[in-house]
Amino acid sequence: MGESRRNILDFETGFNVRANLYIIRYLYYHMKKADIFMMEGEGKRRKSVALKEYVPISRTRFRRIFDGENFEIASEDKRKISECFNISTEYFRKEGELIQIHGLTQEDWKCFFFQQYNDVAPLSA
Secondary structure, three states: OOOOOOOOEOOOOOHHHHHHHHHHHHHHHHOOOOHHHEEEOOOOOEEEOOHHHOOOOOHHHHHHHHOOOOEOOOHHHHHHHHHHHOOOHHHHOOOOOOOOOOOOOHHHHHHHHHHHHOOOOOOOO
8 A cells, every 4th residue: 555645735835725615615605605505494495504514624723724734635635525515626735726716816825815814924025
């Protein structure tokens, strides 16, 4: 049996993954959801299924990732997230792309993380 290599990402090599996870989490909690993401709540009001059911990342782990700590996402987790939201696993690779949001660049995301999480990632010149 061969050794499996761990794919540890840091604030620089995993930057696109950090931003993409932020986008997914933000959209999940701020958009009207399809029925599969909803469950019965109290009274007539329905409530969202916890994001952790679809994205196997705890709230604490999200915070550490957004804070710029080293992290890893297993291949199975990448596949699960990709299938659930119908997006490519490329968004979770070291050299992957950012999910495109009209007009936002990688530099914009770096500024955001610096402001929001006191990120130390250097801005390119």
